[in-house]
Amino acid sequence: xxxxxxxxxxxxxxxxxxxxxxxxxxxxxxxxxxxxxxxxxxxxxxxxxxxxxxxxxxxxxxxxxxxxxxxxxxxxxxxxxxxxxxxxxxxxxxxxxxxxxxxxxxxxxxxxxxxxxxxxxxxxxxxxxxxxxxxxxxxxxxxxxxxxxxxxxxxxxxxxxxxxxxxxxxxxxxxxxxxxxxxxxxxxxxxxxxxxxxxxxxxxxxxxxxxxxxxxxxxxxxxxxxxxxxxxxxxxxxxxxxxxxxxxxxxxxxxxxxxxxxxxxxxxxxxxxxxxxxxxxxxxxxxxxxxxxxxxxxxxxxxxxxxxxxxxxxxxxxxxxxxxxxxxxxxxxxxxxxxxxxxxxxxxxxxxxxxxxxxxxxxxxxxxxxxxxxxxxxxxxxxxxxxxxxxxxxxxxxxxxxxxxxxxxxxxxxxxxxxxxxxxxxxxxx
Amino acid sequence: xxxxxxxxxxxxxxxxxxxxxxxxxxxxxxxxxxxxxxxxxxxxxxxxxxxxxxxxxxxxxxxxxxxxxxxxxxxxxxxxxxxxxxxxxxxxxxxxxxxxxxxxxxxxxxxxxxxxxxxxxxxxxxxxxxxxxxxxxx
Numbered sequence: 001x002x003x004x005x006x007x008x009x010x011x012x013x014x015x016x017x018x019x020x021x022x023x024x025x026x027x028x029x030x031x032x033x034x035x036x037x038x039x040x041x042x043x044x045x046x047x048x049x050x051x052x053x054x055x056x057x058x059x060x061x062x063x064x065x066x067x068x069x070x071x072x073x074x075x076x077x078x079x080x081x082x083x084x085x086x087x088x089x090x091x092x093x094x095x096x097x098x099x100x101x102x103x104x105x106x107x108x109x110x111x112x113x114x115x116x117x118x119x120x121x122x123x124x125x126x127x128x129x130x131x132x133x134x135x136x137x138x139x140x141x142x143x144x145x146x147x148x149x150x151x152x153x154x155x156x157x158x159x160x161x162x163x164x165x166x167x168x169x170x171x172x173x174x175x176x177x178x179x180x181x182x183x184x185x186x187x188x189x190x191x192x193x194x195x196x197x198x199x200x201x202x203x204x205x206x207x208x209x210x211x212x213x214x215x216x217x218x219x220x221x222x223x224x225x226x227x228x229x230x231x232x233x234x235x236x237x238x239x240x241x242x243x244x245x246x247x248x249x250x251x252x253x254x255x256x257x258x259x260x261x262x263x264x265x266x267x268x269x270x271x272x273x274x275x276x277x278x279x280x281x282x283x284x285x286x287x288x289x290x291x292x293x294x295x296x297x298x299x300x301x302x303x304x305x306x307x308x309x310x311x312x313x314x315x316x317x318x319x320x321x322x323x324x325x326x327x328x329x330x331x332x333x334x335x336x337x338x339x340x341x342x343x344x345x346x347x348x349x350x351x352x353x354x355x356x357x358x359x360x361x362x363x364x365x366x367x368x369x370x371x372x373x374x375x376x377x378x379x380x381x382x383x384x385x386x387x388x389x390x391x392x393x394x395x396x397x398x399x400x401x402x403x404x405x406x407x408x409x410x411x412x413x414x415x416x417x418x419x420x421x422x423x424x425x426x427x428x429x430x
Numbered sequence: 431x432x433x434x435x436x437x438x439x440x441x442x443x444x445x446x447x448x449x450x451x452x453x454x455x456x457x458x459x460x461x462x463x464x465x466x467x468x469x470x471x472x473x474x475x476x477x478x479x480x481x482x483x484x485x486x487x488x489x490x491x492x493x494x495x496x497x498x499x500x501x502x503x504x505x506x507x508x509x510x511x512x513x514x515x516x517x518x519x520x521x522x523x524x525x526x527x528x529x530x531x532x533x534x535x536x537x538x539x540x541x542x543x544x545x546x547x548x549x550x551x552x553x554x555x556x557x558x559x560x561x562x563x564x565x566x567x568x
Contacts (some may be wrong), residue, residue, distance in 0.1 A: 112504070125508065128515035135516060139456055146454060156454065 002026060004393075006401050018415045020404060021251075022389065032385040033251040034378055034408065036415050040253050047368040052078050052337070052359045053164050059355070059370065060158045063414060068101040068149070069348030070370075071162040072223045073355040078164045080237075081342025081359055082335050089328040090166040096176075096321045097152040097159065098222045098346070099314040103145030103186070104156070105349035106269075106307040106314070109412045110193060111138020114304050117406035118200040134196065137189050141311065144179075144186040148318060151175060166332030176322045183322070187315040191283065194308035198291040203403065206298045207387050209380060210263065211271035214347050220279040220313055221272060223346035228275055229265065230296065237345045240354050246371060254415070257376030264379035267351025268411060269306040270297050281320070284313035300384055300410040307349075307412075337363035348373050350412050377411045384410070433537035434473060434530035437547050440539070441471040441528075444551035455509040459518055467522035467561035469554040472506060477529030480542035482549045484557065485525040487514065494527055522561040526550050 006022040023031040043062055050058065055074040060067035072094055079086060086094070111134055112124035121127035128135040146156040151171055153159025161167050212233070216225030227243075228234045235243060244265075246255035259265055274296050277288055288309050297306060339361040345354045351373030358366040384407050392400055442448075462468060474494055477483060485494055487510060495507035504512070513519045528546045532538070 108504075125511045125515050128512050132516040135512065136459075139459055139512075143454075143457065143460060146457075 004397075006397060006404060008401060008405060018413070020385075020408065022385065022404060024389065024393065028390070030386045030389050032382045032389075034382050034385075036252040036254045036378070044368045044370055047357075047365050050365050052081070052357065052363045052365055053335075055357065055365065055368075056162050056164065057158075057160070062370070062372070064157050065105055065414060066101055066348040066350070066353070067158045068098050068153070068162070069346050069353040070355075071159070072098060072346045073344045073353045073370075074357070075162060075164050075344065076223060076346070077342045077344030077355040077357050078359070079333075079335075079342065080344060081340035081357060082164070082338060083340070084165060084333050084335055086166055086333055089326060090170075090331075090333065092321045092325065093152060093167060093170060093328075094162075095219075095222050096318055097149055097162070099318040099321075100145045100148030100152065100156075102222075102314040102349050103148065103190075103311055103318070104142045105145070105412075106311040107138050107141035107145060107190075107193075109349075109409075110197060110304055110307050110311070111135060111141075113412070114406075114409050115197075115200070117402070117409060118202075118304070134193075137193060141186050141189055141193065144182050145314075147182070148179060151179060163332060165335045166328075166330075168331060170327050170331045173325055173327060176325050180319065180322060183315055183319050187283070187312065187319065190308065190311045190315055191287065194287050194291060194305065194312055197305045197308045200304065202299060203301050203406075204299065205301060205384070205388050205407075207300070207384055209298070209383075210259070210265040211274045211296075212265045212267050212352065212376075213271040213275045214345060214352060215275055216279070218279075220276050220281075220317070221347050223344070227345065227352070230271075230274055237343045237354070240343065240345070240371070241356070241369075244371070244376075246375065252378065254375045254378060256379045257371060258379060264383050265376065266300075266380045267373050267376050268303065269310050269349075269351075270300065270303050271351065272347060273297060273306050273309065280309070280313050281316035283316055284309050287312055300407065303410045303412075337361070348414075350374060350414055351376060372414070374411070374413045374415060377413065381408055381411050381413070433532040433534050434539050434543045435533045436539065437473045437528045437530060437543055437550070438471045440544065440547035441526075441550040441554065444548055445555060454504070455506045456504045456512065458506075458509050459513050459516075462513060462518050462520055465520045466565055467558055468520045469524050469526060469557050470506070471526045471528070471550050471554055473530040473533075474527035475530060475533075477527065479529050479531050479540060480546040481529040482546050482553060483527050483529075484553060485527065487519070487523055487525070490525045490527075494525070522564065524557050526553050526557070 004024040008020040019035040021033045055078055056071040059070035059074045062070050116123055116127045149156045149159055154161040211230040214221035214225045215228040226236055243260055245260055246257055249256050280288055291305050341358045343356045345352055353373055354371040356369040360366050385404055392403060528550050
């Protein structure tokens with residue numbers, strides 16, 4: 001029987017180190033392995049015994065792209081364990097810094113990582129020669145997101161100002177208001193970017209899947225609320241491990257997230273939009289209606305448009321928060337150590353990042369569990385490839401490889417995040 | 431600050447300027463606008479400890495800037511190549527590198543690196559002076 005192999009030894013334009021292997025036997029059997037060979041990083045193991053208040057800064061190091069996701073998920077999990085709630089302007093400031101992360105991450109992925117796939121360039125450097133305006137726009141929007149993170153978080157990569165209960169210090173109103181002109185300009189640019197992404201030629205592909213994201217009664221989700229799915233799931237954050245599991249596949253250093261029934265699911269921008277479209281602000285809502293009129297977005301290639309809509313939302317939200325900002329009297333809520341278990345979940349740019357911690361009566365961490373978005377999307381990515389490839393067998397290997405890589409980047413995978421947790425089992429001769 | 435990775439900041443201080451935090455190398459693109467001459471001082475892994483070298487961009491691409499596919503964090507190589515592709519490079523650009531060793535958090539900076547930071551600062555000043563003279567001659 002004829003066999004065809006497509007191999008990508010080192011995936012480019014994804015964060016971290018991974019590979020792709022596709023084996024096509026005849027015209028029906030498709031074996032797909034998204035190999036993640038970046039070394040395991042054991043964060044959950046070395047968190048044990050550390051103080052609970054170290055969790056935000058330690059887990060932030062899992063990722064240089066989405067440290068806020070880890071800081072907020074771990075902080076809110078610890079607050080859940082300690083029985084405290086962060087509300088009002090402190091909560092708004094958390095949303096503000098999270099907007100900065102979405103803006104910088106989405107702008108980079110749209111313009112420099114994913115757009116080259118649609119336009120036929122090997123990378124952003126090649127694309128920049130023909131499309132300097134678009135690349136400069138991406139870099140400008142990204143810079144504004146980075147700057148927002150610096151102002152609220154102290155620095156843009158691994159910010160140092162987030163703590164359990166709130167912040168170490170809060171910015172003045174004047175300092176935040178000084179950001180408004182750049183944010184307004186970035187908003188105009190982001191709207192242009194959204195219109196531009198909608199003009200890109202979209203491959204047609206509509207797989208069936210379950211979309212999972214946070215939902216909140218009053219806001220487009222960044223953190224907190226409940227977990228919901230397009231198949232009717234609606235659970236508190238504490239119910240995550242009852243509905244979802246992680247399994248080990250031998251070809252990957254990352255665990256694979258699955259529903260308890262074994263099915264795969266999708267997290268990230270498309271899931272968020274499908275479950276929260278009515279919570280967008282006016283400008284992003286209009287863009288969503290105009291550019292994504294379908295009731296439910298199912299084509300994963302349209303993620304680039306959804307990211308652009310979310311970038312507009314994040315800028316609208318940042319501007320709203322700053323205009324209404326009044327510095328809180330205290331930078332954080334007082335915390336008192338007690339034994340407990342708590343969970344937290346936030347929407348990293350790539351999807352839900354769930355944390356669960358048990359702490360003892362001294363405040364030391366007894367157990368830690370972190371489920372990042374890329375490990376949850378990994379089975380979905382492989383399934384997309386299995387479903388997509390049979391319709392593309394007429395393509396030459398180069399074009400088929402290109403489409404497969406483009407399909408992987410629909411999920412903006414962050415492999416460094418996904419490999420932080422693999423358990424190490426050593427068998428030794430007795 | 432990550433040990434000897436800080437040598438660029440040390441050199442900037444020795445020129446008498448206050449280093450600003452630019453964690454992302456692509457921020458350089460936003461700073462190139464309107465400048466006639468730019469000297470970038472950066473740590474390099476590979477050359478001998480404390481070795482100071484000067485490179486043009488073509489030389490640096492061949493010899494010192496690591497070959498790496500674009501990841502989410504764009505490095506100095508990607509920043510400079512993007513600037514080149516979009517015609518944003520200043521007319522005069524040099525890269526001054528200092529060979530380093532320890533880059534762990536909180537590690538001490540070797541005395542040879544401190545000396546090299548001084549040499550890198552003087553080299554940068556010399557290069558900028560030469561660039562200014564070239565512009566004046568033009």
